Amino acid sequence: MTLPATGLPERFAAYELGAAYDEMFTPEMRPRAHYQTLYESLLELPPEEMRRRQEAADLSFLNQGITFTVYGRDEGTERIFPFDLLPRIITHAEWDTVERGLTQRITALNLFLKDLYHHGKILSDGVVPRELIYTCKHFRRDMRGLQVRRDIYVSVAGIDLIRTPDGSFAVLEDNLRVPSGVSYMLVNRQVIMRVFPHLFRNYGVRPIDHYSQALLATLRALAPDNHPDPNIVVLTPGVYNSAYFEHAFLARQMGLELVEGRDLLLHDNVVYMRTTAGLKRVDVIYRRIDDDFVDPLAFRPDSMLGVAGLFNAYRAGNVALANAIGTGVADDKAMYAYVPKIIKYYLGEDAILQNVDTYLCGDDSQRAYVLANLDKMVVKPVGESGGYGMLIGPHSTRKQQEEFRHLISATPRNYIAQPTVQLSCAPCSVDGSVEPRHIDLRPYVLHSAERTTIVPGGLTRVALTKGSLVVNSSQGGGSKDTWVLFDPRDRIDGETSRRSFL
Amino acid sequence: MHYTIRHITRFHYTHPVSESLTEARMQPITDANQRCLNFELSTSPEARIMSYRDHLGNIVHNFDIPGHHSKLTITAKALVDVQDPAPLPDSLPISAWKELDSIVSRDDFYEILVPSPFTQATPLLAEFTRELAVGRDDDPLTLLHRINSGIFQRFDYAPQTTRVDSPIDDALRARKGVCQDFSHIMIALVRQVGIPCRYVSGYLFHRTEDHDRSAADSSHAWVEALLPGIGWVGFDPTNNLVAGGRHIRVAVGCDYADVPPTRGVFKGQAKSELSVAVSVLPSTEPAPTQMNYSPILSIGSHGAEPDWASEEFAQQIQQQQ
Numbered sequence: 013m014t015l016p017a018t019g020l021p022e023r024f025a026a027y028e029l030g031a032a033y034d035e036m037f038t039p040e041m042r043p044r045a046h047y048q049t050l051y052e053s054l055l056e057l058p059p060e061e062m063r064r065r066q067e068a069a070d071l072s073f074l075n076q077g078i079t080f081t082v083y084g085r086d087e088g089t090e091r092i093f094p095f096d097l098l099p100r101i102i103t104h105a106e107w108d109t110v111e112r113g114l115t116q117r118i119t120a121l122n123l124f125l126k127d128l129y130h131h132g133k134i135l136s137d138g139v140v141p142r143e144l145i146y147t148c149k150h151f152r153r154d155m156r157g158l159q160v161r162r163d164i165y166v167s168v169a170g171i172d173l174i175r176t177p178d179g180s181f182a183v184l185e186d187n188l189r190v191p192s193g194v195s196y197m198l199v200n201r202q203v204i205m206r207v208f209p210h211l212f213r214n215y216g217v218r219p220i221d222h223y224s225q226a227l228l229a230t231l232r233a234l235a236p237d238n239h240p241d242p243n244i245v246v247l248t249p250g251v252y253n254s255a256y257f258e259h260a261f262l263a264r265q266m267g268l269e270l271v272e273g274r275d276l277l278l279h280d281n282v283v284y285m286r287t288t289a290g291l292k293r294v295d296v297i298y299r300r301i302d303d304d305f306v307d308p309l310a311f312r313p314d315s316m317l318g319v320a321g322l323f324n325a326y327r328a329g330n331v332a333l334a335n336a337i338g339t340g341v342a343d344d345k346a347m348y349a350y351v352p353k354i355i356k357y358y359l360g361e362d363a364i365l366q367n368v369d370t371y372l373c374g375d376d377s378q379r380a381y382v383l384a385n386l387d388k389m390v391v392k393p394v395g396e397s398g399g400y401g402m403l404i405g406p407h408s409t410r411k412q413q414e415e416f417r418h419l420i421s422a423t424p425r426n427y428i429a430q431p432t433v434q435l436s437c438a439p440c441s442v443d444g445s446v447e448p449r450h451i452d453l454r455p456y457v458l459h460s461a462e463r464t465t466i467v468p469g470g471l472t473r474v475a476l477t478k479g480s481l482v483v484n485s486s487q488g489g490g491s492k493d494t495w496v497l498f499d500p501r502d503r504i505d506g507e508t509s510r511r512s513f514l
Numbered sequence: 515m516h517y518t519i520r521h522i523t524r525f526h527y528t529h530p531v532s533e534s535l536t537e538a539r540m541q542p543i544t545d546a547n548q549r550c551l552n553f554e555l556s557t558s559p560e561a562r563i564m565s566y567r568d569h570l571g572n573i574v575h576n577f578d579i580p581g582h583h584s585k586l587t588i589t590a591k592a593l594v595d596v597q598d599p600a601p602l603p604d605s606l607p608i609s610a611w612k613e614l615d616s617i618v619s620r621d622d623f624y625e626i627l628v629p630s631p632f633t634q635a636t637p638l639l640a641e642f643t644r645e646l647a648v649g650r651d652d653d654p655l656t657l658l659h660r661i662n663s664g665i666f667q668r669f670d671y672a673p674q675t676t677r678v679d680s681p682i683d684d685a686l687r688a689r690k691g692v693c694q695d696f697s698h699i700m701i702a703l704v705r706q707v708g709i710p711c712r713y714v715s716g717y718l719f720h721r722t723e724d725h726d727r728s729a730a731d732s733s734h735a736w737v738e739a740l741l742p743g744i745g746w747v748g749f750d751p752t753n754n755l756v757a758g759g760r761h762i763r764v765a766v767g768c769d770y771a772d773v774p775p776t777r778g779v780f781k782g783q784a785k786s787e788l789s790v791a792v793s794v795l796p797s798t799e800p801a802p803t804q805m806n807y808s809p810i811l812s813i814g815s816h817g818a819e820p821d822w823a824s825e826e827f828a829q830q831i832q833q834q835q
Contacts, residue, residue: 153625279580313779322532324537324576
């Protein structure tokens, strides 16, 4: 179907292109080649049918109990994670760049952590200021000199990417502590395969359902050498945690025990799990608890979530943790500004994925610039995640700006600022019609000594409110399925063989 | 000189507790001026004692007692050989500051150059800094001597007036305290002028003829500062001493929080009561027939099962005096 040069079909009447890169349409409002099939399907799909499928999808989430908790609101209770019906599509070539870029980044960040917690060469060489490390609240001095299994600090990362107006992917932030959301990626796929079975089958979408097995392999690789059957557990803070659904989901998919701190016990520097058949030794812990709470003896004495003495068992090499303690120093938002230099330092390569311009408020001249342009910038606290405590300059009030002026001046090191980046837009189903909404992408990176595995795609998060740039689920964002397409050449081969088989 | 040290720590719980985990920093350091020839740590109830070297280089012993218990006794015995350090020069040239700055820029002294939890800069500290005229007008060694004696002269030694977790302001306000407070104040002052300075936990061998202010049957604390061309030099502001052959070093850190003699957690709804006895004697003397225990002190850590109750910082009695 060719598009008339003037105007769009009624289905897309509300679709306006802004300054942002649009995933589906060229600036001339022509569908991009890889969106053509979806575009045509949408033209054929009556609005009431689209609504019906959206309802079917929502019901599916509700029935599966896929909910999360929004903190900091009065009604802060469990909600369904909003799901947008229309898939976000990424070409093979685009994904190839993303995959190489993420692999490069995680490799460098892991080397950075090893260096920081041993000789600190990058600090002596003056590439990263020592002060930035020591003033980072996620830097764990107790980790210095501690040997982590196979030198793997980051086993699981979630790296947030955005697409800039020129169409290239850039990194917005690294999440190297306990990134969440991967269960939504997996469930979104299951749901869309039911809602759009034909479209999905014909599109040549690369599978993602091997994620759990890849995660299990990554965890197994941390087990003591030659251990035939390591006991791996998933450690959750408990049912009140916003990501509890995910902890249970992943444990079930991997066939592992889901435990809380009180289910574990430490004796003679070995971690045991209490079972009905007595104590069972634990070899690897996929922990979804923050560093601070992991061991009340070593870290926060008021923590009730962790296992007292766990850090001693860890230090003794009797248990492995994924991720390691202290990885947060490398995803600090001020450290982020140094990642291109970190990549260059350890790998001798230029960063494949660019950073977004970042101003460090700890630097006098950069801070002055930020304070003079608060209405145009996004200000973020360096140690937070989940979109909490941010100022979105263009959408802020005078009062909010003054508040941040005060906060930044009080503790400059704790804030960074970035120009307001126009996240790309993708078509979303809005009450039977199709409208653009801003999106980002969080691919999940699994890193072990042998390999780095990134299942194609990730979680595409959507700012459901029209014009909003905040995609965080904790701030009311939603998500959609992400389709990374097979290499067209492979696909032809695949289809040929399938046809001949039939 | 060879010393025999006995350090007994007794916990009594008002109700049985379980799954207690304890870490002890009690083994004297072995380095150029001091050699720990023998160290034994035993517990009752018995436990398997493990050890590791922490990120500051201190030897830490750790153990756990899983079953229910109402008492815990930790007995540490050490045989240590301490040498007198080489005598200090009377003063250093003023150019020593430059040398110091160059050493500091080359190596990583960051943590012992900035305020740590117990050595925060406060308005009272700023006032005291002015009172002692702490600055770079003197050479570094002369300045350290002045600070050391300045604290000694201006503060009364008064046990029980501050707590193990007191901020320096308490002592600065009252102009009295114990060795832990004086050490924290000295550290805060010394770091301000850019001299790396750390907290030392240890023991002082008291002879009657010395008239030391600090308590004899107790652990002790002082500071060490880094001087160019000399190395680490110990200053004991409680007793107006340069640390020498009577100072037995056990652990070093940014401040007390890094080096408590014991810290631990347990499960159970109980208060713990703690008493400590320390003796430091020349190894030629026989073991004391009786140890002098500190008065029993009730420390308010009680947790509702299955919460962890923490003994850290609640251990008033472990305040270093």
